[in-house]
Amino acid sequence: MDGLAIRVEKLYKDFKLPHEKQTTLKGHFTNLFSTKRSRSFERQHALKDVSFEINKGEFFGIVGRNGSGKSTLLKLLAGIYQPTNGSVDVRGKLVPFIELGVGFNPELTGRENVFLNGALLGFSKQEVLEMYDEIVEFAELEKFMDQKLKNYSSGMQVRLAFSMAIRAKADILLVDEVLAVGDADFQRKCFDYFYKLKKQKTTVVFVTHDMNAVLEYCDRAILVNNSQVDFMGSPKDTALRYRKLFNDDNDQTKPGTTTKTADNQITTKWGDESASIDSVVVSPNPVRDADKQIEVKVKVTYNKQLSNPVCGIVVKNASGQELFGTNTNIQREKLGVKLPGQSQEFIWAVPNILSEGKYTVDVAVQQSDAVTVCEWWEDAAAFEVRSSEEKIPYSINPGIGLSFKPIKK
């Protein structure tokens, strides 16, 4: 178990769902003499045969759609639920953040709530006292600490709760995505915190819907679907698989086919094949300083009659983060009715605001609902930007201006 933080083995979790909850003695009594006893509840399998291991220091993502079982999995890891079968082995102190401000009581003052929440996070009174000023300062609530929590705005409550949460000392943190709600300023604080955790090599289990967050923070991720682990692997592949899953509702969707292009780039195509992307070409490649525009040429052939399909592109950086994108709807272009066999070329002109690095383009054709995928070509084309300018740690360099002047006091 060396180097492992969590080991989950053949984990099963069932919930008994009573058809009508029997919470009175009479209910149990009549149930006792009923011949149809077995009908009084239904077994629901929330998790089936889930196994995985999380290494120490890993930022591990759990993704899945609503109702897939990912929250149940999180609660099993946190020890809140008991496994029906199989085992969850956790090494080290684990603190779950399924919700911020656990135990907050609206009738208590901010100060009292800090101590209560602190106790739930495992801090003694003395320890809370030592960091009390920091907590209050970070939450920017100096003037409000002796007011009852019920008089706080929801933003103030979240600030206080978050200020507490980031002080939790644990070997393993379980973070539900609820942590990343709130206004832009708060989200930024959250993401700063995630970066800090990543740097400190804290083991983090992160449950989310947000594929961009997975791509940005996670070292590895699993996709939970229909109570089972559907996929486990790199954030990029997991995100890809997740996106595909969203189109699985459409029965015609074929599983993705992975091919290797000439330059050894792994690309994947998937969709219901009502249209096919024949080629994607980026020019010039490599892109140099002098090039004002990057052209992306996309050739599409329609295989079925389609009314107002939508074609779009997304440009991603080397770590798989989506930088920007557009589609014909955003460009306010209606494509009209397309007949089987008809072909079309799209030429996208992207202003060259990219800094030096490698980039890839995703291309997709969707039906007019902008949900059903005719064909999605992941990493359809790769290109490189070479710049004589000094390398900056950001993908986009839109040419930011700067001026400054002294301020007279």
Next chain:
Amino acid sequence: MFNQIKDRYRYSIILLKQLIKTDFKLRYQGSFLGYLWSLLRPLALFAILYFIFVEFLKFGGDIPHFPVYLLLGIVLWNYFIEVTTGSIAAIVGRGDLMRKINFPKYVIVLAGSFSALINLAINFAVIAVFMFFNHVDIRMAVLVLPIIVLELFVFALALAFFLSTAFVRFRDVSYIWEVLMQGAFYATPILYALSEIPVKAAKILMLNPMAQIIQDARFVLITPQTVRINDLYGSQIIRIVPIGIVIVCAVWATLYFRKQSKYFAEDV
């Protein structure tokens, strides 16, 4: 060794302290007299019972210091009711918290028990004042009082563990317990002297741990003329019955709670 235990229960102890504190702060939240109600409630009840049973109905017979004797019985009984009745909804009431974080569930029940114990201590202070004005003699026997209180604490706590757990699945528990306690109040020698009822009935009543506890407490604190269980049976051995009930309750309730508490988050 001691540090090991301290480490193991560190989280529970921290949590327990905070929950007791919170409980205490919230108890009289928003009331004008606040904590004073901890004193006023037993005093008010005492005043009513005193006028009805002592002045009007002339209960108490030949028992010296009967008003204080009565008050002590009421205070102990109130503690028992506070712990048991208060515990019933304790686990269900914390359902939301249990679904968010994993913590030792017994802390919830224990916190209710300790918070009632603080109340009991305040009430004992009131009793001490009454004893002073009634010129009650303090005897060496008073040293046994902590043991009697311990027995009361364990008995009430055991029932609290059982009731709070049972309530998660059977919501009838609260009503059943309420009716049961209304009957038990009169089946326990709180308002009347044991000498006023038939010996056969008294013998059966005294097997109830609450009756044994209240009478023992009155004996050591108020007057040696109190009839205790061993006085009725003429032997100390009979104490095995009420004490045995307490121990069996405690062991069984602990096991039941431990088994069920894992599933509280799912069942609540």
